[in-house]
Amino acid sequence: MHEDTHLLADTVKKAAREAGALLAKGYSGIDRVTFERKGASDFVTHYDQSAERLIIDYIRQHFPAVGFLGEESGASPAHNSNVTVIIDPLDGTNNFLHGVPFFSVSIAVEQNNELIMGAVYHPLLDELIWAEKGQGAYLNDYRLICPSACPLTEMLVATCLPYHGKGDCDLSIRQQAAIMPHVSGIRSPGSAALEIAYVALGRFDAFWSQGAKLEWWDVAAGILIAQEVGLMVTDIQGQAAPSCLENSLLIAPSQSHQQLHSLLDKA
Structure with a gap:
């Protein structure tokens, strides 16, 4: 550089x-x-x-x-x-x-x-x-090194939830319902940037968001951090075009990413 x-x-x-x-x-x-x-x-x-x-x-x-x-x-x-x-x-x-x-x-x-x-x-x-x-x-x-994938039943997954006036609550509820029975926990602590960075640190095992209304400044820094540590970063449909990632985002080690993508696709 x-x-x-x-x-x-x-x-x-x-x-x-x-x-x-x-x-x-x-x-x-x-x-x-x-x-x-x-x-x-x-x-x-x-x-x-x-x-x-x-x-x-x-x-x-x-x-x-x-x-x-x-x-x-x-x-x-x-x-x-x-x-x-x-x-x-x-x-x-x-x-x-x-x-x-x-x-x-x-x-x-x-x-x-x-x-x-x-x-x-x-x-x-x-x-x-x-x-x-x-x-x-x-x-x-x-x-940092890329966190290892763990079984779905051991995963702690982070997300951003929609709320009053911001986002698609019904979609978010369907996605949570699709994931909840398969993982050990879901967290929404309230800072998308930190949640994504915590996946890179291995504190969360994955991050997804689609129902919430995020902006580019919410996720841009976290996306590069996740990519540089070796995590798979796409939208919910599996596409990696940066222009769509603020509204639909899935970040995880590659094996976990495929499993979560399959669950979310059903929602």
Whole structure:
């Protein structure tokens, strides 16, 4: 990879940590965090907005030409650059609002519409899960290896669930009903970026989502991390085109992926 790409990756990781420190400080506050309603079951806090501004300003200091796609600020076009930084400054806002300690900073980088870097940071645990295309995936400085597939009956599977005003509840219920009798557990802790990264870490055995309404900034960083550790990443139909993966996603070791795909296909 080009030297500038490594420098951009280091800058992204530092930006994620800086934004995470801001979120951790807000989370530790005694008072309940105030928020605004963007839409049905869609909330934004001062911390979402401040963390995104921090990330953009920090990266722009070092790479002024790159473009940005942020959950809060929208798209900012690049200037003579084919690089776009994709930001979810607080993935798991609802958890953050309720004092649930499961949220993350998620930053991905695309070059010519191809993912080349991803970082997901859990500030409360100081865990940075990251990857560069062709260079593997890491937890802080420890290189990850692909988790082994386990029998369906031993699998702990993560998912994102739809809820009020967001997603297809009926489809999600059918998919859960298809999987539940075959696995040891299903979890929906509330941060898609972290859930996907946790599959790369082996903490979850797989991740799927279709009924929930996800956006590209929710999943882009996690997708590259999963790919770089050697997991199979497709939509529910088994296709790997990145353009469709935010709305339909299945991530698992190859053997488990085939088994889960067969179950979900019946739903």
